[in-house]
Amino acid sequence: MMQTLSIDNNERLQLSPLTIPSRLLLGPGPSNAHPTVLEAMNTPPVGHLDPAFLELMDEIQSLLRYVWQTKNQWTIAISGTGSAAMEAAIANTIEPTDVVLIGVAGYFGNRLVEMASRYDADVRTITKPWGQVFSLDELRTALQTHRPAILALVHAETSTGARQPLEGVGELCREFGCLLLIDTVTSLGGVPLLLDEWGVDVAYSCSQKGLGCPPGASPLTLGPRAIEKLHRRQTKVANWYLDMTLLSKYWGEERTYHHTAPINLYYALREALRLIAEEGIENSWQRHQKNVEYLWERLENFGLSLHVDKQFRLPTLTTVRIPQGVDGKAVARQLLNEHNIEVGGGLGELAGQVWRVGLMGFNSRKESVDRLLEALQQVLHEQR
Amino acid sequence: MMQTLSIDNNERLQLSPLTIPSRLLLGPGPSNAHPTVLEAMNTPPVGHLDPAFLELMDEIQSLLRYVWQTKNQWTIAISGTGSAAMEAAIANTIEPTDVVLIGVAGYFGNRLVEMASRYDADVRTITKPWGQVFSLDELRTALQTHRPAILALVHAETSTGARQPLEGVGELCREFGCLLLIDTVTSLGGVPLLLDEWGVDVAYSCSQKGLGCPPGASPLTLGPRAIEKLHRRQTKVANWYLDMTLLSKYWGEERTYHHTAPINLYYALREALRLIAEEGIENSWQRHQKNVEYLWERLENFGLSLHVDKQFRLPTLTTVRIPQGVDGKAVARQLLNEHNIEVGGGLGELAGQVWRVGLMGFNSRKESVDRLLEALQQVLHEQR
Incomplete structure (x- = not known):
């Protein structure tokens, strides 16, 4: 039977083994796994x-x-x-x-x-x-x-x-x-x-x-x-x-x-x-809170404003207002392509108005904030 | 706020990192991944x-x-x-x-x-x-x-x-x-x-x-x-x-x-x-067919009979009749526990009547058949 089969090879891609860029995932998720x-x-x-x-x-x-x-x-x-x-x-x-x-x-x-x-x-x-x-x-x-x-x-x-x-x-x-x-x-x-x-x-x-x-x-x-x-x-x-x-x-x-x-x-x-x-759930909550407060401080010191009232802000995800005159999508693209950092754009009513920055799980670390801020400052400087 | 939280630690299992036995999966799936x-x-x-x-x-x-x-x-x-x-x-x-x-x-x-x-x-x-x-x-x-x-x-x-x-x-x-x-x-x-x-x-x-x-x-x-x-x-x-x-x-x-x-x-x-x-889909089909025919031959030579007419048998999954007087579940359990080989039991109408043996994907290899038959002969010998 096999001999008479006529196989269509049009979609038989000849691929190399997978290569995927290494990203720091600071968007709304997924975050980097431990x-x-x-x-x-x-x-x-x-x-x-x-x-x-x-x-x-x-x-x-x-x-x-x-x-x-x-x-x-x-x-x-x-x-x-x-x-x-x-x-x-x-x-x-x-x-x-x-x-x-x-x-x-x-x-x-x-x-x-x-x-x-x-x-x-x-x-x-x-x-x-x-x-x-x-x-x-x-x-x-x-x-x-x-x-x-x-x-x-x-x-x-x-x-x-x-x-x-x-x-x-x-x-x-x-x-x-x-x-x-x-x-x-x-x-x-x-x-x-x-x-x-x-x-x-x-x-x-x-x-x-x-x-x-x-x-x-x-x-x-x-x-x-x-x-x-x-x-x-x-x-x-x-x-x-x-x-x-x-x-x-x-x-x-x-x-x-x-x-x-x-x-x-x-x-x-x-x-x-x-x-x-192992960490303790209450310690994980505290870590998220501590690191996000550091993020907020760094962002606000840099002159950016945050979308949600402080008392209702999530420790896992922060919405950052895109400053007037800044192309939010272009910034996110540049962060991804030049710095391997993912941040999210706005969804629905907030499309074009905010970036969404996640500090979740393994990524809730001071170094994530430092790396993001350094890259963001550089990208926004180039944009202006 | 954190200080006042009362955390229930009853289900806070203290576990070691994952250890999972290495199985040869010759049941109805999953099969071993490449x-x-x-x-x-x-x-x-x-x-x-x-x-x-x-x-x-x-x-x-x-x-x-x-x-x-x-x-x-x-x-x-x-x-x-x-x-x-x-x-x-x-x-x-x-x-x-x-x-x-x-x-x-x-x-x-x-x-x-x-x-x-x-x-x-x-x-x-x-x-x-x-x-x-x-x-x-x-x-x-x-x-x-x-x-x-x-x-x-x-x-x-x-x-x-x-x-x-x-x-x-x-x-x-x-x-x-x-x-x-x-x-x-x-x-x-x-x-x-x-x-x-x-x-x-x-x-x-x-x-x-x-x-x-x-x-x-x-x-x-x-x-x-x-x-x-x-x-x-x-x-x-x-x-x-x-x-x-x-x-x-x-x-x-x-x-x-x-x-x-x-x-x-x-x-x-x-x-x-x-x-x-890379292999070619028609070559994969042929490999499955060749290896399953070897399995059928080995099983039948060993005196076991197969449930489906040869012309309609799948190359991926074979149902083997459990011989009279043999405890099929006990055999499967012994294959798993002593030989690290998984085979499936019967489902529904065939419960208790057959084993299901899969040779799929990466597992469709002559060595899978040889390893299974060696173990099966040993287990059935002990059972009788």
């Missing part, structure tokens, strides 16, 4: 039901509970990047026609709206200018008006650099009988997070920011009230790959095969979490 | 919009077209494992109430049924005993009866080791005006596949089998007829993360941000595909 995390990832894969792998899954679960400060049994890593974990949170909590109230003060609030509507939620929104956050009073009024089944808020809005305070929101949600669902994509590992103390019912994150791991295995946690809602569903979860009623049987005692996990990314995630446990 | 693939994966990540990364995405697209033998423009890697690519194929082609005809002769045919029903398809099935395949006549009769919008078949049924012949099926689907959707999870790279010549409209696969890459970035391709159906949809694709109307703008010229890609897995996939292009 060297020992890459080393762990390089371990040859084993099977997804190998006893050694199942033990590693348990370790990941424990350490995720630790970094999130939760006792939630259903704390796992989704086999996809942060947006997959976001969709898992949505898909497993929303039933068609549920009223879902979403706080929108940035790009990822809008993404929640888009996703929730695909799961046939009755979506309501409260909005704020990008870079601001909601007060408890504003949330109370909105809950009174909309009486949602779920309140969804972005703890760390990656598009604006604003931190939504969560103290008291969980109690409010219990008062109004709704679940509290939180986006912690840009906060986990780098920003104080006390899920249980704050009464958060559902949260998700990613691996490539505060955890300092490559992207592709993304934390998700469901508390008892969320699980109860899931068990009460009249309809199956509309998304098979992300269905926690199935995934919980693979991560739980049954070990029932669901899908093949991205084995090597779990190796990496386990090592990233191990490093944080 | 060493240079692991090396490529170890390259520090860059951003998902870095020009160097966008170039790599183009290379992956070309090489996927080559290994699948298709000209389909929409040929990409999904940011998840094989089941995510399966769900992407389903989500992007099925509209609610579509009649979807699925050939079920194994576990993954059933998975297609389960997924399609979650996307509100009107699912019809044709069935065969596990290990058998459908004839063109049987498919014609079923198409006449059900008049589906989509016919879904599993090219390589991972649960049975059977290869569904596809020659002529594409023409049949055109005659009946339906799309042909194919599961190539256990065939891509190891089993002859000529998507365009066979008139396949939609196909998906994984990275960790015939391509010899770690799991987590999974090929998906949509041909012109599938794209036309997608553009004609009355409703949005129900799955946001896997929505090809959005993903095609990231993989296409627009380069619009959708989600953060699992960067390092794309490095690995690019290297795995590069190695196949």
